[in-house]
Amino acid sequence: MITLTINDKEVSVEDGTLILEAAKQAGFHIPTFCYQPILSRLASCRICLVEIEGQRKLQPSCVTPVMPGMKVQTESQDVKEARIGVLEFFLSNHALDCPVCDKGGECELQNMVYKYGPKKGEFTEKKERFHEKDYILSPVIVKNSNRCVQCLRCVRVCDEAVGRTMLGPMGRGAHQEETSFLKSYMDCDQCGNCIEVCPVGCFMRLPYRYRARPWDLKSASTICPYCATGCRMDIQERGGEYIRAISKFGKGVNSELMCARGRFGFDFLNNEDRLTKPLRKKDDGTFEEITWAEALETIKTNFKLSSPERIGAIISARNTNEEFYLLQKLMRTVLKSNNIDSSPRWSSDAVSAYVTACGINEGGTSIADSIDVDTVLITGSHISDENPVTDYLLRRAFDTRRIGVIIASPRAMKLDSSAQMTLRNIPASDGTLLKAVVAELYTAKPEAFKGVTGLTKIKTLDSATLSKDCGVALDDIKATTGKLLKSDQISILAGTEYLRFPESLEGLVFLRDALRALKKDLKILPLLDRCNQRGAWDMGIHPAFTPGYEALEKEGLGCDRMVQAADDRQLDMLYVICENIAGLYPDAKYAVSALSKLKFLVVQDVFMSETAKLAHIVLPGAAFAEKDGSFTNQEGRAQKIDSLLPPPGEAKTALEVIAAIGRELDYGFGPSTADEVLAEIREATSMYREVEIDTARNDSALVKGKPAALRIADFLGKKRFDDVEAENKPSLPVPVVKVKPLSFKLVTGNHLFYSGTIARRSHTLRNLVSGPMVEVSVADAERLGLSDGDTVRVKGKYHEAILTLKSKKGSRDGIAFIPENFTEVGLNRFLKRGEGIQEVTIRKI
Template identity: 35%
Template sequence: MVSCTFDGQTLEVDPGTTILTAARMTGVEIPTFCYHERLSLSASCRMCLVEVEGRNKLEPACATVIAPDMVIHSQSARVVSTRQDMLEMLLANHPLDCPVCDKGGECELQDTVFDYGKGSSRLRDDKRVFRKDDIELNAVIVFNANRCIQCQRCVRVCEEVVGDVALGTAERGLDSEITGVGNSLKDCSHCGNCIEVCPVGALMSVPYRYKARPWDLVKTETICGMCGTGCSMSVEFSEGRFKRVKSDPETGLNGELLCAKGRFGFDAIDGGKRIEQPMIRKNGVLKPVSWGEAIECIASTARDIKTRKTRIQGSISARQTTETGFVFQQLMRQVFGTQDIRSSTRFGGLDTPDAVTALAQVMTGGMQRKPLQSLLEADCIFLLGSNITDENPVSGYLLRSAMSDPNKRLIISSSRPCGLDPLAAATLRLLPGEEAGLLSDLIREDPQISDSAAGAFTHKARSILTEAQDIALLIGTEFLRSSKAEACLRWIEQLVDHFGAQGKAVRLQFLFDRPNQLGLWDIGCLAGAAPGWQAIHTTPPDPDAHVDLHYVLGADPMSQDTQTSSSFLVFHGSHYNHTAKLADVVLPAASYGEEAGHFTNHEGRVQALRSVRSPDQNLVPTREVFNQISQAMGQGALPVAADQVRNKITAEYTGFGQFDQPADHGGNDLAYNWPKTHSPLAPLDHLPQPPPATERRRFLVTGDSLFQSGQLAARSSVLSSLDDGPYVEMNPGSGSDRAFEGMMVTIFSAGGNFTAPLRINRSFDEQIVFIPERFLMEHGKRNLACVEYPRTVDVVLSGRRDPSKYG
């Protein structure tokens, strides 16, 4: 420990502690501008100057490490007067337009001048005007050059955390100015983190601009509904209308970070076409009916089908709360008498009992319910089967920040390239499902390492994994869509056991692309596993067997091709989608943002989702609908009140952990009663290779893009405006990029065709083609993204762009 005297108080601090950190530990405020906990030091604003006895010059507290017996004064007359002078200089050219500035009321400069300023200025010259007008750098960021205090926080957050290097400084000295390339930020990720860290009103949000004053906003702390990272955010309304989303440095695993989907996608709550009343299809047309008639129709049909013992299926969106999911599976199991429940219709690889058993073993054994930050402390991080920077961007930012430690090694194997590839010691492009072969080769004693790219990766990855003491596995869910899901899950478990047996700490987390996938699985929204991952030993239905009653809650699993005329389809949800249009009974529901409950993020943290506005007063709450159906079928009451459901979950499934876990809960290892089998697997022969690509044959993978994640994001007009429309992303092979510019791509397959402009990405394997799922949904091409995954397709490149041919 190092001893020092701080403002007359004797302190013992760890070696390497800065004066600013010590001040904050003792509760003393030292004003700062350029300093930011998450960013590298800049020490450029000189706002934090303090006096150190024996040194002539004042020292920046943020960058000065405490030396033994140092005597520091942070409130001396010299320090106070210097702070006043610094603020006077900062205000020399800063426009005093607080009354019209978006930052007014929450501006660090305004607050610091109020707390430490002199109250008057000696400067009488006209203020210099850098730019007469604000510059819209892109669709979400507007820049006022006159207000910029050159702290460089925006530049550092963009480069060091987001990894985009979209902002920079032009010119020097007094002329220096923050800018994007060519005065625009066309290629940035639109995350808005630069706006969040800007201490003044220089960077502003286009959608929020001039919409409200901070003191008029009503704030609700809630959880982002876009992906499984589960970022905390504050949703702010004024006069009953949504205004903006902000993040809080002190809350959640994300602190002040959000991605574009989280920060700018919340307008989705006002998008899309709402389902306003119950409807029943009569003579081929959906007709409004009373709640009673709709519920009786479902109950009588379910009663009839249950008597005939034919197939009833339930599909629930992984955006439903844990409370609603729990009662949904009760409705399915106890009332409808079916175990046929899915909470992601895309995970076709989980359709067999063996795959569910393998999933349960990983989820209850290898999976670590710990803060992501603790996994990122590992010296080897293995990112498997995930485009983390598009699908879970904030998890990606945290991983990028962790990689600033030069002692860490990152290895990446995935079907799609991601923004972290350049930081990886080894990367491999692999088809979803081939992870099983790769993992087998990584742990077998006699690996068959070929000269191929896969062989080189295996060689490198084996040596990194062998050298590591701590291994963190971050695993995407794409392989669950493939027929090799079970093998992959078993080899994931083998890998954890293999390196664990060598005395290494091996920690594993899945990266979910939907916000409550883990929560719904934990409470039994899965065929073959009841709440608490308890095994259900019944013969599973043949996945291809006819479904007589399909109850869909919020999801969109249906397309024209999959719905047959004899099925009875119920759609229960907030907005019209393809399934609603095909349904026999349609029931309205509250949307994301209108219903409180809990989501479990990919750390296993059970977080409170709050309602930011009330749903339509005529709406019967979703769990009450389940209860009424149950009673109409003579099956007794189901729990409706959220706390009643939570009490039941915590009383009966002790493994579920606590609700409302704070950010620093320190992890929660959940104990389940799942029977574990640890039978070692025989190594796979070698890393499977896809069949050699013909000139045109490729494999289609689909998923989320940076601005899209399913139905919710698709309803955001801001996010939709950030996408340039449909595209097909691939490496077109030999030839210059110029030769391929502006070309169209048509995908031909048994599941349908799709045409869109080519987006060239040379980091793709030439055999893999990517289309964001949202565009396939919009154009009714859902079949291209399911049934067979990855889908074999023929690809034809043609002529110049022709928008009339999209879709």
């Protein structure tokens, strides 16, 4: 601790604290421009100058660390004069077109000049003009350099956090302009972080330009509805239209950072295709509008006609915890059915195994802790596209603390530049790769495994064969092992590939147990791609467990088996909330034919999805900004979301509808408001009992679990991976090993701008992607004689599509990636139930 005086007040702070931060702790405000806590220090703007006794010149407080006995003045006459001088310099070239500037009203320069002065400028020279009109840098970013104060926040955030380096300072001194390469159109992540950090109106949102004044906006604090990083943002509206989403410094896990989907993808809320009235399918296949009363009556009649085991419910992982809880309560207590699940993309067995392998039932792990370690191993996830903000946080951790990052993925990604090792394994062989690592760990330190139970199988693993099977050189595996052995604190970030290919989980479990046997401090963080996937599992949206992962005696049907049961005419009724089974189930034809056989399908959704088209009753639903409740992100952090506007037309939230259906069936069914449901959740499960629902940023929001809450024997033990084949063989893809020349293995996942049914309804996000694409490695593109942007025909066994080719440097050869959510392509049409990874050929047309 260091003691110093700031403005005659004695302050004790940690060693190495900056004067700026020390002053903040002591309650004194020092203005800043270029200072940005998450970025490197620059000290170029000089607005934060302070007086230090004994030093002849004023010092920038944003880079000067405290010293014992230092006497600092932050409001002396000299400091005030200097501040005014600095502001006058900024204004000497600033455009001062505040009346037409988007930033007017929330501009840091405006606020500061208003507060400190100068009241009158003394410069008579002509102002530097970079250009006459604003110019467009990308479909979402527009620029006016005449307002720039040269703080370089945009340049630093792009380089240091996002890792794209699309912006740079061009020219010198007053002529310096922060812009892209020769002011060209930027082909970047379009995350708009440059806009968010800009203190003035230099970088602006193109979709928002000239649309509103900040003081006219109404806003609500909510959580981004895309991936499970769980970024906190404020959504804002004007005149009933959602107009902007902003992130704020110091709020949420993301602080000021967000990705393109979060910052610009909210406009699906305004989409003109939103469902507004309940619909009933007529005999001729078209829909007619009906009233809610009629809809509820029909649903009630049909529910009563079916026996419990012939009823099922599927809810998408984009709903709130309260809705999940109430739905499973309706299903389990009123309808007496355990047929409930949350995603058609993977089997419920895969979920059980993943939950136990990652310790999701054991409580939350914060991202901050997970990256404050020696080595991070990322596996089974294309993190840069699937969880962009987690990628930014990792990049900063690497840059500032030099943590070791090891990435295992068939496809190259942006984060590779921060990784010490990148392992390019064959798709779906993540588990094999980890087993090879475990085998090497055992070879290196066999004595550590003595007396540890449950690890007998790893002794039989042979790293040489395994390395051949996963396509990674043995030397790379040995190097990885070496790094893991040298690290004391390790975290594993395990993505959704483990859910798509659950056989891989065996490798993950082996590695987890082996590292624990080696006495490593190990953390496992699941990387999920739907905002409330973890909440869905926590709330018991699963056929095998209830809220808090209490295992059920008798397991119900998961999504996959419900589809199968529908196909066998063993299921009569399906209640679907916001989930698009026909569009995402890995065999489109099968899913559509199975759903068509249902006696009664009711779908509540915000849009007319492929699944809704098959329904007998379609109910209009509400989206994230129209709901109150909570989301639990991938860390297990329960975060509050507030509603801003009511849903359009007659649309209702799923919570209202579930409660109404419940009351139709059982007069006493309740509760019906989000707060009441949350209170009941707290009573029902100890995981949420003491959790503080997070509104800004605190770690007591992490859910707590009991290690033994889930009877592991019921999932992993009974169906330990060896006997998976015997019963309940996961119907999802099994790896195909042989690759024919010029044929590609088809892999999938999320696109950076495109991750699901709601993203494709966002006009802004649609503008960012040129169209459905297929991605191959650069070497493969050359081999085929193709280049970026070529139109190609991708042909599989069951389907073919015309796509735009994109090549990626550093990806593994022999892999074709198609994002899973393009409506036009329907990746699931390429897949066949039970056949595993499909191969495709690519030809130029």
